[in-house]
Amino acid sequence: MSVSTSPTAAGLWRRARAGVLVGLLVVLTAVIAAVIAGGAGPGRYLDPDDTSLRGSKALAQLLRAQGVRVDRVDSVSAAESLAREGDRLLLVGAPWDGGYDEAERLAAIPGARVVVGDQPYFDVLAPDIVAERGLRLRSREPGCDLPAARAAGSVYLGGMGFEAGGTSCYGGSLMVSGTVTAVGNGDFMTNQRLAEDGNAALALHLLGTRRAVTWLVPAPVAPGEEQVAGPGGKSFVELLPASIPWAVLMAAVAVGVTALWQGRRLGPVVAERLPVVVRAAETVEGRGRLYNARRARLQAAEALRVGALDRLVPRLGLGSGAGTNEVVAALAVRTGQDPGWLAAVLYGPPPAADTELVALAGYLDEIERLVREH
Known part of the structure; x- marks a missing residue:
C-alpha cells in the first residue's frame, strides 16, 4: 500500500507563515515611518541656525570663533537696521523670495555684499556682474590671483556662471566686482560640504572680511506648507482618514505580539556534547x-x-x-x-x-x- 507524501495545505501554511508575518511587519514598519516622516520638513538651505546637511551652522560657528558677529535676519527691514552699525557684510544666501522693491532696498545697503546662487533679482543685487551660463557642480581650481581663492585652493563650486563684470575665479563660478562678490552656488558653505577641499577656507575668507555678518534667509514657512500638497492644497498626511494612524498602530502591535508568540529560539538542531574541549x-x-x-x-x-x-x-x-x-x-x-x-x-x-x-x-x-x- 502506497502512502502519499504530498504536503497538505496546513503544512504549507505552517512553513510559510513565518515569512508572511515578517513581510507584513516590514511593510507596516515602512508605512509607519512614512506617516511619521510626512510632517517633517527638510533642512533650511544656508541657514546659520540649521544643523542639517543643508544648513550652515558649522560655518556660522567658525565665524564666531574668529570673532565675527553673525546676525541671522529674515526681513529687509532687519538688515537695514543692522546696517546702521557700519562695518558689516551682507550675505544673501538662500534664494530670496522678496519682490523687486525689496531687492532694490537690499542693493542700497552700504558695505560689502556676497550674493549666492540664482537669486530672482540677481541683476539688481549685483548690477555690474553678468550671469549668462550654467556650470556643473564639482571641485574646481582657483585659476585667478584673488587672495581668498589662492588661500583656499580647490573648492566645490559651479551652478551659475558669470561672464563679465570683475575678477573671475573657479571657471567663472565666482566673481568679485568692487564690494560685491557673486558665487554660482552656495553648497560649499553647507554643513555637508564645508569640510571638503578648501570650502571652509574660501567661505571664511569671503565672509570674515568685516567684524559682523548680516545673514539674510527667507522668512519661515508656516507648519505644513513644506509638505507635499494634494488636492485643495492639503498635504498627504491631511488627506489620510483619521482612523488610518490608529489602524496602522494596532496592526503593528498585533504583528509584534504574533511574532513573539510564534517565534522560535535559534539553536542547535540536535543537542550534542563535544567529544573534547581544546584549550x-x-x-x-x-x-x-x-x-x-x-x-x-x-x-x-x-x-x-x-x-x-x-x-x-x-x-x-x-x-x-x-x-x-x-x-x-x-x-x-x-x-x-x-x-x-x-x-x-x-x-x-x-x-x-x-x-x-x-x-x-x-x-x-x-x-x-x-x-x-x-
Missing part, C-alpha cells in the same frame, strides 16, 4: 610547533605582526583601513620611538633565522607595552 593555549602552541617544524618563519612573522596590529590600531584611535604611514606616525607620537624602527618591526622583511623571529616577537611585545603605558 586556546594548546591550539596556539600546536600551531607554533607546526610553523617550527616547517621552518615557516614568513607565516609565523606575519601572524605575529597581524595580531599585534589588530590590537594596536584600535588603541591608537585609527580605523581598520589605516595605512602604513598613519600607523607608524601614530605609534611614534604615542611611544616616542624612532619611526624607522617601528616600520621595520611592523612591516619589514621576514626574519631569516629563528633568533630573529624570537627578537621580532619581543619587539612587538615591547611596542604593545609602551602603547598600553602611554
Whole structure:
C-alpha cells in the first residue's frame, strides 16, 4: 500500500507563515515611518541656525570663533537696521523670495555684499556682474590671483556662471566686482560640504572680511506648507482618514505580539556534547610547533605582526583601513620611538633565522607595552 507524501495545505501554511508575518511587519514598519516622516520638513538651505546637511551652522560657528558677529535676519527691514552699525557684510544666501522693491532696498545697503546662487533679482543685487551660463557642480581650481581663492585652493563650486563684470575665479563660478562678490552656488558653505577641499577656507575668507555678518534667509514657512500638497492644497498626511494612524498602530502591535508568540529560539538542531574541549593555549602552541617544524618563519612573522596590529590600531584611535604611514606616525607620537624602527618591526622583511623571529616577537611585545603605558 502506497502512502502519499504530498504536503497538505496546513503544512504549507505552517512553513510559510513565518515569512508572511515578517513581510507584513516590514511593510507596516515602512508605512509607519512614512506617516511619521510626512510632517517633517527638510533642512533650511544656508541657514546659520540649521544643523542639517543643508544648513550652515558649522560655518556660522567658525565665524564666531574668529570673532565675527553673525546676525541671522529674515526681513529687509532687519538688515537695514543692522546696517546702521557700519562695518558689516551682507550675505544673501538662500534664494530670496522678496519682490523687486525689496531687492532694490537690499542693493542700497552700504558695505560689502556676497550674493549666492540664482537669486530672482540677481541683476539688481549685483548690477555690474553678468550671469549668462550654467556650470556643473564639482571641485574646481582657483585659476585667478584673488587672495581668498589662492588661500583656499580647490573648492566645490559651479551652478551659475558669470561672464563679465570683475575678477573671475573657479571657471567663472565666482566673481568679485568692487564690494560685491557673486558665487554660482552656495553648497560649499553647507554643513555637508564645508569640510571638503578648501570650502571652509574660501567661505571664511569671503565672509570674515568685516567684524559682523548680516545673514539674510527667507522668512519661515508656516507648519505644513513644506509638505507635499494634494488636492485643495492639503498635504498627504491631511488627506489620510483619521482612523488610518490608529489602524496602522494596532496592526503593528498585533504583528509584534504574533511574532513573539510564534517565534522560535535559534539553536542547535540536535543537542550534542563535544567529544573534547581544546584549550586556546594548546591550539596556539600546536600551531607554533607546526610553523617550527616547517621552518615557516614568513607565516609565523606575519601572524605575529597581524595580531599585534589588530590590537594596536584600535588603541591608537585609527580605523581598520589605516595605512602604513598613519600607523607608524601614530605609534611614534604615542611611544616616542624612532619611526624607522617601528616600520621595520611592523612591516619589514621576514626574519631569516629563528633568533630573529624570537627578537621580532619581543619587539612587538615591547611596542604593545609602551602603547598600553602611554
